[in-house]
Amino acid sequence: MKKNKLIIIGNGIAGNLAALYISQKLPELEITIVGKTDKPRTLVGESTVELSTHFFEALGLGKLLEDKHYHKYGLTYYFKTKKDVNDPNYVVHEAPGVIRLPAYNLNRFTFDNDLRELNSKRNIKVIKGTVQDVSLKTSTQKHHILSVEMEDSEKTNLMLEADWFIDSSGTRRFLAKKLALRKDPGYQRSTFWFRLKKFDRNIFNKISALKSKHHCYDSYYVTHHFYGKGYWIWMIPMRSPDGETMISIGYTYRTEQGAEIVRTVDDFISTVEKDHPIITEIVKSGEINTLSEDVLDIAAYTNYMYESKQYYSKDGWFLIGDSAFLFDPINSLGLSYVSHMICQVAAIISKDKEGNLTNSYIDCHEKHIQSILSLQDSWGKWYEIMHxxxxxxxxxxxxxxxxxxxxxxxxxxxxxxxxxxxxxxxxxxxxxxxxxxxxxxxxxxxxxxxxxxxxxxxxxxxxxxxxxxxxxxxxxxxxxxxxxxxxxxxxxxxxxxxxxxxxxxxxxxxxxxxxxxxxxxxxxxxxxxxxxxxxxxxxxxxxxxxxxxxxxxxxxxxxxxxxxxxxx
Ligand SMILES: Cc1cc2nc3c(=O)[nH]c(=O)nc-3n(C[C@H](O)[C@H](O)[C@H](O)COP(=O)(O)OP(=O)(O)OC[C@H]3O[C@@H](n4cnc5c(N)ncnc54)[C@H](O)[C@@H]3O)c2cc1C
Known part of the structure; x- marks a missing residue:
């Protein structure tokens, strides 16, 4: 019997998680991932929460998480006790114990590679290439037709038919650009991040913390959050493959709320030194990570957020991950959004396959995404009170x-x-x-x-x-x-x-x-x-x-x- 075909554009984390879930939930589909081979590029999104980890565990990724990544014991917040820079004290709110559902701080380079490797051994076809264009199905054209430029020496062109396709092309936003779906978010943000290695971990112990003491876990293995006027900082410990101490550090801000622009490590040090000298001491004690001989693991996005006018279509196309919307990572929910969207898309495809998909079911999920984005609006306003x-x-x-x-x-x-x-x-x-x-x-x-x-x-x-x-x-x-x-x-x-x-x-x-x-x-x-x-x-x-x-x-x-x- 001829199988229904699903094509996934993009061989990143969203595309691979979608393939892994849908291949298990709807095993009767023929699934193909079409993805470019990425040049060295910085990745971001290391902190998972209980929701995304629950999804990963169900997909069978538990062993990978335990073997290669650090446990994360919640988000820890550092609040300054006085405006005075020389006052080293913080009130610290951290989880007072261990919740039943685990979460992890990922090394995304390791995790994304392992996920690709895992899928390559499953019944999922992977084509190395770039989707150049798509002709969407119509009343006279039964399938979507995707045109793909392969990565072979001849750059062969391939035409692929699909009953449904998922666009998970990340910030390149293949379909959103083609269909002019871009929409502005409620509030913009900018962000800068880098990864540090070989730093002195003991400096964390010098933080003078007012907190309730416990003996449930080591306070280093969390996502650390610091705040100042119009900005917040993340510090996420990561397991590096070669055993070196490694941490992801990011500064997300709104200049309209008084934050200074940060685009380089020097900017970061001069800005953060004023409010949190302990962080700059940590940075100065280490080395910036490199991705290849001459590529530093650093990135800056200015006013980077966007949304889409539509995410799911009854005609059988879907946007997930960064190709759908880009957001504020303040509560580490990125991969939770991806987890929700993958299951929503699978549910829509399942109904479509059975011939009982309605516009109202699609509308429900579009509404759900708007509710999730309403949280992004609220968090945009938090910048007014971060100090x-x-x-x-x-x-x-x-x-x-x-x-x-x-x-x-x-x-x-x-x-x-x-x-x-x-x-x-x-x-x-x-x-x-x-x-x-x-x-x-x-x-x-x-x-x-x-x-x-x-x-x-x-x-x-x-x-x-x-x-x-x-x-x-x-x-x-x-x-x-x-x-x-x-x-x-x-x-x-x-x-x-x-x-x-x-x-x-x-x-x-x-x-x-x-x-x-x-x-x-x-x-x-x-x-x-x-x-x-x-x-x-x-x-x-x-x-x-x-x-x-x-x-x-x-x-x-x-x-x-x-x-x-x-x-x-
Ligand atoms: C500053 C920041 C911090 C974040 N922090 C967190 C966090 O702490 N926790 C969390 O859960 N999430 C976080 N996120 C979100 C997280 O990074 C994203 O959800 C996740 O990386 C999205 O991955 P993706 O697969 O959509 O995109 P990508 O990883 O970019 O993958 C897209 C792939 O598609 C390929 N591609 C593009 N165009 C084509 C084409 N035409 N044909 C074929 N292939 C194509 C690309 O080459 C790439 O391989 C953060 C995001 C930001 C911006």
């Missing part, structure tokens, strides 16, 4: 609550593939035009007062509440969507608000009394929501019946990550 440890730290607490109690469980369970769940999710995380978006931080009136009153920053105004807000035992093998988690999220809204109220030195004046009154009222409203959600089933924990056109084609409760194919 304010009080506002930023409470914002991060709230952000992690949403991730662990709403986004992550919906992925593990597969509810994000169900139209009914998506409707409620997108209502909660609605994307608004920039001019209608609220303040950058939650509980704005309360945090304005607390921030103004907090002259000295310490653990009393910046408590680390992770053990309370994050469900450390979140994962259970049954992968059911638990109403309890959503209720917990609502309950934690009340406790967070109350925790701020308790820290404010209330005065008997009109403004303070009205803010206090409003906040207590908001607590009552959230309490009523909890009662209503516990009495009546909430849409976030309900799906369509499986025969509904907008239901997931894979079944509920984690079945999207169960495979019949045993060849992995």
């Amino acid at each position: 304010d440890p009080v506002k930023l730290s409470w914002t991060l607490l709230m952000n992690n609550m949403s991730y662990f109690n709403v986004l992550l469980p919906a992925f593990i369970n597969g509810a994000f593939l169900d139209g009914r769940h998506i409707d409620v999710f997108t209502e909660q995380f609605k994307r608004l035009p920039v001019e209608q978006q609220g303040p950058a931080y939650p509980f704005p009136k309360l945090l304005d007062i607390l921030s103004e009153q907090s002259k000295n920053i310490d653990l009393s105004c910046l408590p680390n509440l992770y053990s309370k807000n994050i469900p450390f035992g979140l994962y259970k093998a049954d992968e059911k969507l638990r109403k309890k988690l959503f209720l917990r999220y609502l309950f934690r809204l009340i406790t967070l608000r109350t925790a701020i109220i308790k820290r404010i030195n209330w005065k008997l004046n009109k403004h303070h009394l009205s803010v206090l009154g409003e906040s207590l009222w908001d607590n009552c409203v959230d309490f009523v929501r909890i009662i209503l959600v516990s009495l009546f089933s909430h849409g976030l924990v309900k799906y369509h019946k499986l025969d509904d056109p907008d239901a997931t084609p894979f079944g509920n409760n984690g079945k999207f990550l169960k495979f019949n194919d045993t060849t992995k």
Whole structure:
């Protein structure tokens, strides 16, 4: 029997993960990856989170992760206690223990190569070449026809037919350019990064940290985040293949919010020295990594973000990874977006193959992407408060609550593939035009007062509440969507608000009394929501019946990550 054909453009991480997933979920398809051989080029995206790792584990990549990459024990945030540069103290929020789901800091060069190697041994055809053009299918042309220039000495031209194709051509954005799909994001960012080797790791131990002590893991093996006016810095320890100490360092910024432009290591040192001399001490102790004899592992992107007007088409083309949109890596969610999109595309193809794909199912997923991008808008606004440890730290607490109690469980369970769940999710995380978006931080009136009153920053105004807000035992093998988690999220809204109220030195004046009154009222409203959600089933924990056109084609409760194919 003739097999349906899927072509994947691009032999990078997104294309290879898509091939690995779809070849297991829809083994009846004939899958071909068409990819260029890359010249030495810098790669980025080393920090995974529980969501992306869960996907990788399901794909059978667990051994690679354990053997060749470092565990990552969460995101660690460093908040300066005083504006004074010479004050070396930070309030540090790190995970107070180990969550059930692991995460890893990847060496992307190793990981991407291993993934390619793994796929080359599976039933996936790989063609070395560049897709030059595509003729999209029409009512008279049954298939997409892709024209490919091969990498042989004659540069042979090949015409390939496909029922569907996925564009994962990265920042080259093959299809988005052809169809003029580019759209501007809500807020722009710029970024600069490099990798450092042979540095003195002991300098990390000199950081004077106010934090709750624990003995669960070594505090180095996390993604370290530092902040300043209009910028944040990542430091991601990586395992280098030759055993040298290695770390990825990046500076992401918005000049409109007061950050200085950084395009070279010298710029980085002179800018960061003022706020975080400890980081520049680490940089000066090491060497910049090289990719080949004369290519340094350094890159700078200016105003680099973009989106697309459309991501998925009923006509059978899809954009995933960097070819779809480029974003702010502040919460390390890049590969989580890729994981979501691969499964969404597989679900759409599965329905199309069975002849029951509707426009409304595609629209659900387009809406889901807009909700995800609404988070990018919020994070764009965080740059307004990056120099304010009080506002930023409470914002991060709230952000992690949403991730662990709403986004992550919906992925593990597969509810994000169900139209009914998506409707409620997108209502909660609605994307608004920039001019209608609220303040950058939650509980704005309360945090304005607390921030103004907090002259000295310490653990009393910046408590680390992770053990309370994050469900450390979140994962259970049954992968059911638990109403309890959503209720917990609502309950934690009340406790967070109350925790701020308790820290404010209330005065008997009109403004303070009205803010206090409003906040207590908001607590009552959230309490009523909890009662209503516990009495009546909430849409976030309900799906369509499986025969509904907008239901997931894979079944509920984690079945999207169960495979019949045993060849992995
Ligand atoms: C500054 C920054 C920091 C980031 N940090 C993180 C992070 O900490 N965690 C995280 O999860 N994510 C992060 N990301 C995101 C992550 O880097 C991306 O999600 C990921 O690398 C996307 O890979 P890709 O496969 O889409 O693109 P690529 O890796 O670029 O692959 C695209 C491939 O397609 C090939 N190609 C292009 N055109 C054609 C054509 N016409 N024909 C054939 N082949 C073609 C290219 O040669 C290339 O091999 C970050 C992103 C940025 C910008």
